[in-house]
Amino acid sequence: MIGGATKLFGLVGHPVAHARTPQAMNALFERNGLDAVMVPFDVPGTDLARCLASLSRVGNFQGMVVTVPHKMSAIALCRDLTPRARLAGAVNVMRRVGEDAFAGDMLDGEGFVVGLAAAGHSVAGRRICIVGAGGAASAIAVALAERQPAKLTLINRSRERLLALHERLRLRFPDLEVVIGEHVGGHDLVVNATSLGLREDDPLPFDPEQIGPGVLVAEVIMTPEITPILHAVARRGAAIHAGRAMLDGQLDAIFRYFSEGGRIAVRRGREA
Ligand SMILES: NC(=O)c1ccc[n+]([C@@H]2O[C@H](COP(=O)([O-])OP(=O)(O)OC[C@H]3O[C@@H](n4cnc5c(N)ncnc54)[C@H](OP(=O)(O)O)[C@@H]3O)[C@@H](O)[C@H]2O)c1
Structure with a gap:
């Protein structure tokens, strides 16, 4: 159940109707009892920077999976990058690391x-x-x-x-x-x-x-x-x-990237 404390994640791409990641990630959030949800954002080609600028003002927005056609342009929007993302010249996951800052990695x-x-x-x-x-x-x-x-x-x-x-x-x-x-x-x-x-x-x-x-x-x-x-x-x-x-080969890695270090709280009633 989505509540007031739920953390928000996005799947950002264009088109997004074919995407399977939100279903898989929401199932993982649910199975692990984490208070988070992933929703699709259909963002056309040149609009990612404006979209992220707006989303960064949303306090409970924590990150996103990045898909076609944004993976290469998204790299310029990341404050920190892993070496493999830098080498690939692209990111497919971004997570909040500050009020207006995001880090990126490439798990594809x-x-x-x-x-x-x-x-x-x-x-x-x-x-x-x-x-x-x-x-x-x-x-x-x-x-x-x-x-x-x-x-x-x-x-x-x-x-x-x-x-x-x-x-x-x-x-x-x-x-x-x-x-x-x-x-x-x-x-x-x-x-x-x-x-x-x-x-x-x-x-x-x-x-x-x-x-x-x-x-x-x-x-x-x-x-x-x-x-x-x-x-x-x-x-x-x-x-x-x-x-x-x-x-399937990267779902666990995406889940870890978003949740590691206790970034997402366990839903009330599911605490150990
Ligand atoms: N299974 C998965 O987990 C997974 C993960 C990531 C991505 N994908 C899929 O991988 C695909 C590519 O994603 P991407 O992020 O790499 O996209 P991208 O950065 O936009 O790259 C698209 C690639 O396709 C080529 N291309 C597009 N239209 C073409 C055409 N008409 N003729 C010849 N080449 C064409 C592009 O060539 P140019 O350089 O010449 O434009 C480029 O090499 C997407 O379908 C995406 O859904 C799947």
């Missing part, structure tokens, strides 16, 4: 590798191709690079974001082969880390003809559960890994 990459491991897939020694260079792709690239793949290939529509991600990875992981590519063929693991597949009329993020049996294709999109590219590569004999695993 950990969520992705935890999800892969839970499904029995390893990263070390594999040739990996990441399609996309946005917030999710950057976080996934950092988390995969930390786990000794044989090679990391980066592909993206816009050159600028691609080059910036390539440069950050090259500097941070000088011993890893990180290359800019054109084709997804010739890899053991291919990740669609673009937002293509979210809308019904989206083109496929890459050519499924380049994927053969034995390749694992992983997705970041959660709705639909099996995206058109996953359908297409599965028909060609590839193994598939749905986007839901990436969220």
Whole structure:
């Protein structure tokens, strides 16, 4: 039950109707007896700074999960950043650290590798191709690079974001082969880390003809559960890994980020 002392968290993105995080977080708040609620905020592209300026005046507003298209722009709104958020150039969680100040972290990459491991897939020694260079792709690239793949290939529509991600990875992981590519063929693991597949009329993020049996294709999109590219590569004999695993893999970490250090009180009547 929401009461006068309830702490408020948001899921900020555009669009947000497809989001699954509020349901999952509210279930975790409830299960742990914490007096908090997460609600979705549909905030169009350029409005995040104004939105946060207003929300920071709301005393019981404690933080938010940040999703498309705000993950990269949100970094400029954080007073403190973790090293992995700085390296990914994006945040997906922010929490209040002062009257008008928020800190940010990026948990998408950990969520992705935890999800892969839970499904029995390893990263070390594999040739990996990441399609996309946005917030999710950057976080996934950092988390995969930390786990000794044989090679990391980066592909993206816009050159600028691609080059910036390539440069950050090259500097941070000088011993890893990180290359800019054109084709997804010739890899053991291919990740669609673009937002293509979210809308019904989206083109496929890459050519499924380049994927053969034995390749694992992983997705970041959660709705639909099996995206058109996953359908297409599965028909060609590839193994598939749905986007839901990436969220499941980071829910506990998001919950800890928001609640650690007693930041959220236990609901009255639920005290030990
Ligand atoms: N499963 C999970 O837990 C989870 C977690 C985080 C994110 N996600 C999903 O991951 C997706 C990406 O999120 P994000 O935060 O990384 O978004 P983002 O920062 O806006 O990046 C979007 C990426 O998609 C590419 N893209 C978009 N439209 C395209 C088009 N028409 N043709 C080619 N490329 C296109 C962009 O390329 P450009 O650089 O050229 O624009 C960029 O690489 C979203 O669908 C989000 O829902 C899922």
